[in-house]
Amino acid sequence: MKRKLYLCFAAIILALPSLAQEITVSGTVTALGDQSPLAGVNIVLKNAPSRGTLTDAQGKYTISAAPNSVIVFSFIGFLTKEVVVGTQNTIDITLEESAKELGELVVTGSRGVGRTTLETAVPVDIISLEDIMGDLPQIDLAQMLTTLAPSFNAVRSQGGDLDSHVDPIQLRNLAPNQTLVLINGKRRHTSAQLIISTAVGSPSTSVDLMLIPAASIDHIEILRDGAAAQYGSDAVAGVINIVMKKGTDKLTGSFTGGGYVNTGGDGGKYTLDGEPDGYNYQLTANYGFNLGKKGFINISGELTQRRPTLRPFVNDWNVYDDTYLTNQRTDKYGNPVITNPELISALAAGNTTLAATLATPQGLMDARGLQQSDFAVYAGSPAITLGTTYYNAEFDINENTTLYAFGGMGYKFLQSYSCYYRRPEQTDRFNYLLYPNGFRPQMTSNTSDISTTVGIRGKVGIFKVDFSNSFGRNKTRIGMVNTFNASLGSNSPINMNLGTHSFTQSTTNLDLSKYFPEVMKGLNIAFGAEMRIENYKIMKGQEEGYTYGDAGILNVTQDGLLVGPDGKALEDGSSQPILDADGNPLTVQRGDDITVKSYSANCQCFAGFGPKNERDEFRTDLAVYVDAELNLTEDLMVAGAARLENYSDFGDVITGKVAARYSILDNLSLRGSVSTGFRAPSLQELNYTTTATVFITDENGIPQPVDYTTYPTNSTAARVLGIQQLSEERSKSYGFGLAYQLSNKLEFSVDAYQIDVDDRIFLTGAFNAAEVGNNYAEVIGTQGEAQFFVNGGDIRSKGIEIVGNYTASFDKSVLTFNASAIVSKNEVINKKTLDLNVANLSDEDLVNKYLNRQVIGQFETGTPRTKFIGFVQYKIGKFSTLFRGTYYGKVTELSTSTNSTGEYWDQTFNGQTIFDMSVSYDITKNLKFSVGGNNILDQYPDLLREENRGFYLYSNNQQGSNGAYYYGRVLFSF
């Protein structure tokens, strides 16, 4: 049915050719200087950029256009020229050379006039997403950038509670919360969700780029340098500025369908025979309306559905234990729970041979038509249904004043493989009535996201002024399906609302700037203020998600022995009799509540957020800044910035930055920067709290539920232990590099950096009352376990980034080659020495509680230290092709577990090279077709060593384990 609908859609698109009356225009394009013909000049209709051509070797061209069309002539190194067709059949053009046209103007990292990448004091990547996204296999923003920008990474988790519900984005191998994201230069709010396991080893919030439609984006600027002094908290590793489209009178869009081949790689018997999966469909559209001659409103929308990919780990873990196979289980009253009715049936028939077979795991699985793979751990990309709508608008109130607004809304439903399979052998989380063969819980999230920025810019006195407010809210309702609360027994719901997280941010900015051309060779002064209000909420879910029920608790109705109908001692969850020290049934009294069965409390897999987890926390931040850029000479520019911030929850911070650029030649410049930065702990890090319940056997041999809690640092548990309030992370960044424009065809840049971050926030190991002593049990319970977010260590990230571009025009064709590389190193340079109120741990144990080797390994070597991207695009006539190779360097994961000889279960994964390819063809002037694939050679990463195969079979920190993906796309433009 759906395929028919998509075919209908395609038919509608195909049935919409242009009907306008057009004339044929031809001519010659020459260079203004020597009047030489220019080959390969890009010629497009302004209102229909997909309609275009190139000049031939003699500089000649022919194009059809309506009389009211505007033809745009552009060529790298020359000023772009626009001409109205009118009644002309011949239009000869001369183009003027211009160094400024060697690249687009950069606005990120400078509050002055835009600069080319050759002129900036810090490295900035410009990614013209509008031009290239039609040829990319990827359909969401974060994954696109991963393949376009070497320092950008977005490791997509394939499981792990809520980790796959937001793609965490990273720059320069630092954490997602050390990168600031702007839209049109205004701060973007983060997701409400705190991602506990990121690729760099520390919990982090992240901006959810999936909620920003790529169709709304003109280009993206990635500033690879610390910029906290300019933009405030989070801008430690860099700044990503998303610049939205402004075009009008043009409807563009695309429909994409694709899927994964799913061969399973080298998984062999450890994975399932693969069938293609992960089908996804995406519809995008963008249209801009003219608001007379005074403005525009550009609207974009995307609808995406991703089916899940399934990359299971088929293990040999036992499914049915003996108590299950031979019907030995009982309920809390001692009544039998028949778990193997097939065996009863065989015994009833007197077939002892069959009975013997049915009493084995394999025999019972065969009888039920099940296989070991039905009990496999499932991992893979989550199922996602996503809809986003964004707008970008400007309106000129008068000659000097412009009102602007942009923003949008998005909704995302996501269902992930987040949990281990609960096997029937695990008696504390088993219920025959609900799940006779066990169950596989899946997490869901329903995210609604809204953002809007309204501002006005103009001129007041001698200053350019920009006043704006940006509001954003991300709200996620977390749920679980195919689960239950074992302690509630068969009365438990199987789908649960676990709670809602919400993050709201309102940012008001006032920016003033003035350019003084008469001061030396030009001085730009900018200053301003910012007020930011943030609110983070955790709202509880349904009660069954976080309670401990009485399905396993027996209320004694008469004095006597704790025995069942058979007169023998009641049995615990493991079918062991509950006896006193003398081996006799317990003596109980009427009214006693006895935990007979140690059924697990809370929603299985992920405990719901309850009343004691609820939060409603606010923060305000006031900031003032001053920013100056001075051209001392034609060749030397220096820049400086200072910023003072006051946070309502942890006081004042001052940061600064100095940067300089020196042009040795017209086409060669050196650049360097030194800056201090900071990152305020997010409200999520300060307030996130969740509780899980585990069972510990008490002195009577009866398991008792205990709380295992992540406490915020403003809790009693933290204060008694001596855990300090989280402080801000302070950083120092150093950058040095050069940019070289060898010719109109070739340019490259080399930049080295070092970022030192003090007091990086990590999650500790768990402290129990016995370790802590000092009556800590009064705070967290006798068997309680407590962990915290702490400023755990000082870290350093350094590296070298190289970017090169080559563009050449031939007869009717254009070749573009881009190569980029990053070689980097991460280090934990200082583990914190602590002074905590802990009586029974050595100093060394304490330090290792703070920061264990697994976390350190994940930060230092858990993501590729080396990454190369090579990219070739060739356009000829109506064809264009794109070919890209990406090399992910080796990664090493460290373990805290050892074998009997003390060897840690560490593993180094070999480097991986994958190739992407696409071929596009302009079917008509309005229609383009593109096919291609990502990881077309179906390269899987190394298998995990056997001891580490738990949730995953493959490592996720390189290209992931989804394998080859192929797609087809129709693009339209009217």
Place this chain on the structure above:
Amino acid sequence: MKNILLKKIASISLLVSGLIVALSACEQEGVSPKLDTAPGGGTVTTFKAYTLDSIPGSGNVYGRVVFWLDNAGNTLVQVSLYNTKTGMSYPSGIFEGTVAGGSSGSVSALTAVDGEKGEFSPYKYFVIADDGFFDSLDELDAHVTIFLEDTPVAVGDVGMNAAPVLTGE
């Protein structure tokens, strides 16, 4: 004019197509749990339990015999004994008449009891497939005897010959 019309058609088509895609794409299929089992499983709560007394001088073996009505209509017989000896096997059976009557006419042989656990082995329950057995248990003129080798060590009347020590509905 034609351009405007064309754009309107295109916009409407897009909107309609978008809605169709949105509506048809909303469902996401989860992973269904495997519920395959034979009928008759689950918790059993209907039972009649009778006392088994030790025979003096035979090792003080005593306990209960419980007749359970399972969800498939079978009667599951469970024996639970105290003081059985590890490594020993205790044959058992249902016999006609009362203990006092001393009849040895067999109603049904039962599985031997494993001395370590004091339960039937290898399976905890002996299965009587007769659908009406449990319902007619109150009219059954019988007793249960547990042996060690050929010597009775524990006995107890059942059915019409004794009142259950405990019942469950």
